[in-house]
Amino acid sequence: MIGIEQRAICDGVNFRSIRDTKFKTMRISAHLIVPMSRQTAAENALLPFLLSRASREYPDFTKLGQRLAELYGASLNADVQKLGDLQVLSLSASGIADRYALEGEAISGELAKLLCSILFDPPLVDGLFPEDGFEQEKRQTMELIDSEYSDKRTYARQRCEAIMCADEPYGVNRYGGKEDIARVERPALTAAWKRLLDTAKIELMVLGDCDPAPVYEGFRAAFETLGSRKTADCTTKVVRSAEKVNTVTEKMDVAQGKLVMGFRTGTATPDEEVPATRLMAALFGGTPNSKLFLNVREKLSLCYYCSASYNSMKGIMLVQSGVEVKNMERAKEEILRQLDEVKQGNFDESEVEAAKMSLCNSYRTLSDSLGGLENWYLSQTFASHSQQPEEAAAQINAVTRQEIIDAANRVTLDTVYCLVGNGEDAQ
Template structure:
């Protein structure tokens, strides 16, 4: 890693570059953040996909595809995620590093121009996005929603989050609802685009073997032309502890039932104890040597899989498991038993060492891909201090036994969600 630079483009727009000459490619993305809201989630969700289809300069797939081919097979991608209570809308481009261009072309510069073209200059028809592209993106987004419903592991996790965070923006799905997507009008997309470029917080990322200075200047010029207005704030609501445990059961024709348990950890970004809670969750259910895997899955054979995942942005931890319906209550009790053991310090140094090693390896391998590095630095958008993966690994390795116990004792159960099947259909 040669260097990380961060600077402001304009109010609410941050530019971050990670230069690393090990890579033969460059990746750049524009990531817009807006508070996720039920009434606007659907329109913003299809916007990045709609923008990545074309621009006024390249008004259809053919011409855009030709331009990407001219740039040595460069790629354009779009994505929608949640980052805390914010909806994260991303448009990215990937291409070869300048030093591999046969005619000495400035590939990075051309990629940044292309991104600016599709984001800031859409191919409007009478002030609206083209009807054909609009209808196609609606259909494809509905297909994405349906695919997540059909994957019952994803569906169960989303249902637990929805129940657990029903009074928080995080409880809203990243694409909004299926019905809201179906009812979208083209006029709404124009309004959403205007608000996005004028008011959204933005994180511009440039990673790989690239001189970031010309790219930075290009985005400065682009945002200056559109006239950035006031930037909307994107706060995340952190609930320390639930008033009561919510217990919800749904029934479907699936062979394997799902049990998802949601916990509040009292620790979230920018809290300095985030790495401690991350390690505690890894010890609890993040590795093949964890409490949940060795005991709930292996020793007692109560489930097909059982793992814990800590969300540092929201300060919540989810334990996900696939179980036979008859074993759901037993698995629930044993999951709580294993958490109680960590709270009492009933674990040995070898378990801690295995969890630290696993996390350290995960952090270090992030540097092996530009996509991994991008996701890492985007996840720190709301942190007080930006850490490199190696720095996070060092912090994790310094966590003491007592700090793990303290982190576990901050954890309380919030939600129990059961998706019970009757064994007639395999999903």
Template sequence: MIEQKLQEFKVGGLNVHVLPSKTYKTNTLLLHARSPLTKDTVTYRALLPYVLQSGTKEYPSRQEFRKALDDLYGATLNVDVSKKGEYHMMTFKMEVANEKFLADDRPLLERGLDLFSSVILSPNVSDNAFDSSVVEGEKRTLRQKITSVYDDKMRYANMRLTEEMCEDEPFGIFVNGQEEDVTKITDVSLYEYYQEALKSDQLDLYIVGDVEVSVMEQLVKKYFQGIEEGSRNNTIEAQQKQIDQPREIIEEQDVQQGKLHMGYRTNTTYEHEDYFALQLFNGIFGGFSHSKLFINVREKASLAYYAASRVESHKGLLIVMSGIESNKFEKATTIIKEQMDQMKQGNFTDEDLEQTKAVLKNQLLETMDVPRGFIELEYHNELTSNKRYVAKWITEIDKVTKDDVVRVANKVQLDTVYFLKGKEEAANE
């Protein structure tokens, strides 16, 4: 377990969160840059982190930058883009060895923080533009990412369900942007967007490891002093939608295995007191291997190659995913709906609830054992006004009763059923 609480302070426009901990063998630096999801900016944001990690002012080429990482005893840098609720996130993560375990007494973490800050604040720029060859190379890679979703039919079905279910909401925007928008981005326009994002994004820097808070405060002030206070994006509420009648979308492609994805509105988010009851509901319904979906849809009825559910905590969605033969659509949807009805009626045992609590708590402890996992759990608190400290999560899970789970289940509404079926099988029906 974590032995200390997160310590927080501000440096200009940067929110800093420090966890002094001897639990982890490395020191982790992670920066989340958050902005509302919009069609106008999503493709820029999907491209920008990958351009930034390709070189800095001091180390302009990939080779020079990778050598600088190697010189820090093999430090690693990774970037990513993701969606959380109605937000689009750019994430930068560096892991540096704990200098206390090394014979070299040079300030390794400080050098790491210097290099990490330069990725974000001192990119390889000339004449108010990024390096055009780097931008063009990353644009090619981004196009491949966008088109590759069509080859992974599970991801494709999930994308299509989200697009249909949230067509008039920011959450319906694809995380990697649009292929046609990639072409429009230039080395100049991307640099202009970078400057805008640096001024307006909500920026949260996490430092986790064997560190002292006072020392970290001095170092962050030294290396991140270029971030102005400015006007930062505030927390936005997840949009709620009234469901009159569930929609059914059926597409045909040349696929061997049909993909049945069902989207529900939970009407419960991280903000709500019922959040932990929702997590237990999902665990019993479809989140774990002892769940109703796994046992009844996959094992007993043999209707699906896989059947599971997951929750989007900040948007208030529950997504059911299953892979089925195309002629099993009616049977599979019926039995999935039956499992939901069983949950609403409270037809699960105290043993089911206790087993799910045990699995959820074990999953939570495993997540906290990894710095990135701990940071992601804590970061929930930056997306809502309802702060919950991770150390208390297990107590909150234990408090949940069967009545709490049933109450949460009865708030869940089916919104959209999306089915990707095989053409050949469709023709034989």
């Protein structure tokens, strides 16, 4: 990696360049970060997809496609995700590195101009987004929600999170609800677009083999035209421990039961105990050598799959498993027993080393793709210190056995969600 540069463009707008000449491509992204809210989630979620369709300069798919083709087959992408209690709306342009342009064109500068035109100058008609594109994106976003509903593993995880965080913004679906999307009208989209430009915390990123200077200047000039901004308060509520266990069983036409257990870990970004909690979760259920995999799945054959994941922004850990309904109670008991094993320090050094090796390898491979690097640095947005993956790996390697035990003893069970087939009951 050649270098990382970070500087502010204006209030609430941060520019970050991660330059690495080993890539033959580059990527420019604008991430608009706003507080997650049931009232605005749906209209916000529609915007990146709607904006990526066209701009005033390239007012339809054909003209926009022609321009992307001229830039050596560049591409535009839109995405919506959650980062703690925040909704992240992303627009990205990807293309070849400048040094591969046949006529010496500045592809990075041209893509920055294109992304600015998409973000700042959409093809509004009488102040509204075109109706055909608006209706199409509403339909496609509702189809995205349907696809997540159809994937029962994803659905069960989302239901557990929604129940666990019912009183927190994190409990809202990243796209909002289908009914909310169906109710969105075009004037609301125009107002939401203006509100985002004025209040969102914005992370601009340039990654790969790219000179960041023309990209920075392009966005700086665009934001100058907006005038002053007032950035929204982008904080995440962290519930440190669970006061009681909430158990919910739902029935659906499924062949395989799903058991998802939500835990409060007592540790979240930017706490200094995050590396120890991350390693604890890996040792408990994050690798093929973990206690959940080797015992609950392999030795006892209670689950088709069983794994743990730690969300450091929210300070929660989820254990997801596919279970036959007759085994659901035994699986839950064994998952909790394996957590107690970690709490009591009943693990050996080989388990610790395997967990460390797995995590450190995942950090090393982040730099193999622009997408991996982008997700990593986006996750660092609210950290007290923006780390490089190598620094995070060093922190993991420095975690002690006692710190793992301490991290496990901060964990409390909050929610148990069971998805069972029609006519079945979790025993």
